[in-house]
Amino acid sequence: MELKIGVIGTGAIGMDHIRRITYKTKGAKVVAVSDINVERAQQIAQEVGAKFVKSGEELIKLPEVDAVVVTSWDPTHEGYVLEAIKNKKYVFCEKPLAVEAEGCKRIMDEEIKLGKKLVQVGYMRRYDRGYEEIKEMLDSRKLGEVLMLHCAHRNPGVDESYTTPMAVENSVVHEIDVLRWLLKENYVAAQVILPKRTTSAHKELQDPQIVILETESGIHIDIEIFVNCHYGYDIKCEVMCETGMVSLTDPAFSSVRTEGKDFTKVSSDWKDRFMKAYDREIQLWVDSVKADELNGPNAWDGYVAAITSTACSKARDTGERVQIQLDECPALYNDSLVLA
Numbered sequence: 449m450e451l452k453i454g455v456i457g458t459g460a461i462g463m464d465h466i467r468r469i470t471y472k473t474k475g476a477k478v479v480a481v482s483d484i485n486v487e488r489a490q491q492i493a494q495e496v497g498a499k500f501v502k503s504g505e506e507l508i509k510l511p512e513v514d515a516v517v518v519t520s521w522d523p524t525h526e527g528y529v530l531e532a533i534k535n536k537k538y539v540f541c542e543k544p545l546a547v548e549a550e551g552c553k554r555i556m557d558e559e560i561k562l563g564k565k566l567v568q569v570g571y572m573r574r575y576d577r578g579y580e581e582i583k584e585m586l587d588s589r590k591l592g593e594v595l596m597l598h599c600a601h602r603n604p605g606v607d608e609s610y611t612t613p614m615a616v617e618n619s620v621v622h623e624i625d626v627l628r629w630l631l632k633e634n635y636v637a638a639q640v641i642l643p644k645r646t647t648s649a650h651k652e653l654q655d656p657q658i659v660i661l662e663t664e665s666g667i668h669i670d671i672e673i674f675v676n677c678h679y680g681y682d683i684k685c686e687v688m689c690e691t692g693m694v695s696l697t698d699p700a701f702s703s704v705r706t707e708g709k710d711f712t713k714v715s716s717d718w719k720d721r722f723m724k725a726y727d728r729e730i731q732l733w734v735d736s737v738k739a740d741e742l743n744g745p746n747a748w749d750g751y752v753a754a755i756t757s758t759a760c761s762k763a764r765d766t767g768e769r770v771q772i773q774l775d776e777c778p779a780l781y782n783d784s785l786v787l788a
């Protein structure tokens with residue numbers, strides 16, 4: 449039986465997920481779409497043979513919709529996720545789960561009342577082969593204890609709508625999730641260093657920034673976020689352990705040598721770099737919904753990301769080292785650092 453999916457939000461990633469589900473994912477189809485941008489939503493609905501629905505709330509209630517994908521604007525996520533839980537429907541929500549940790553708590557409260565996890569958050573890096581291989585190596589403990597991580601998150605350029613806080617809230621939040629998953633440890637403190645600004649940044653934007661996180665066992669992580677690097681979309685992760693180092697390689701499958709130089713392709717954007725991870729993320733989500741047991745990033749992971757992002761933002765604004773304190777993890781999410 450095909451899983452019948454309703455998608456709310458037909459912008460950049462919404463379109464991608466709709467086409468992914470329609471043309472690549474096995475055992476699922478998009479039956480309904482909604483967006484405040486009616487024309488775009490109607491066009492994609494027609495392309496994939498889905499129904500256009502005027503509002504997200506209406507879409508969630510449709511009896512023919514088994515599960516919901518939320519890819520609308522950040523501040524709308526919490527409301528749609530709560531509505532999906534109210535209607536006892538599985539919901540895949542792009543990050544962030546809610547704009548603030550309090551919103552994530554409201555979502556967890558509803559799942560706890562129901563006694564069941566219905567929510568998965570779109571932290572797709574957990575499905576990237578490079579990160580998966582690093583995790584296998586760390587889990588094997590062949591390299592001894594992890595001591596430090598050096599990471600970078602570089603985009604070729606951004607427009608004027610990209611603000612200084614977005615460096616953490618929209619970009620580094622992916623590192624916040626995936627590194628915690630790799631290390632199976634929560635963060636205890638954050639610092640942010642603001643280095644010399646690039647002349648390519650628009651006048652309101654502090655770019656680059658360096659985020660430093662410390663984990664429960666004392667591992668230090670530095671993350672360079674530089675969104676005007678010009679040359680491509682480049683994600684680095686180097687994990688230094690006691691007896692060796694494991695790191696992401698650049699995901700290129702060929703190189704060209706000519707005129708005394710060796711050229712290797714650098715990804716152009718996040719869609720290109722993480723395409724396979726998105727494909728796997730959605731396929732495994734569909735499979736887990738059909739099996740009636742989610743195993744991807746959950747509402748607690750969304751909450752931890754929100755608390756950590758807020759601490760980073762405070763660290764950036766104050767220049768201080770900010771402590772990160774989490775509530776006690778509710779029993780429903782106890783396996784959160786083990787699964788996926």
Ligand code: NAP
Pocket residue numbers: 456457458459460461462482483484485504519520521522524542543544570571572618718
């Ligand atoms: P986008 O292109 O701006 O698309 C968002 C869409 O939602 C737009 O079509 C927008 O309409 C629509 N929208 C706004 N309010 C709505 C509402 N109340 N109900 C229904 N639709 C509404 O943004 P995007 O890049 O696709 O990002 C969408 C979400 O995915 C964001 O939360 C973002 O953080 C997340 N995201 C995640 C990843 C990832 O790697 N996991 C990557 C990209 C984006 P208008 O255009 O008319 O405003």
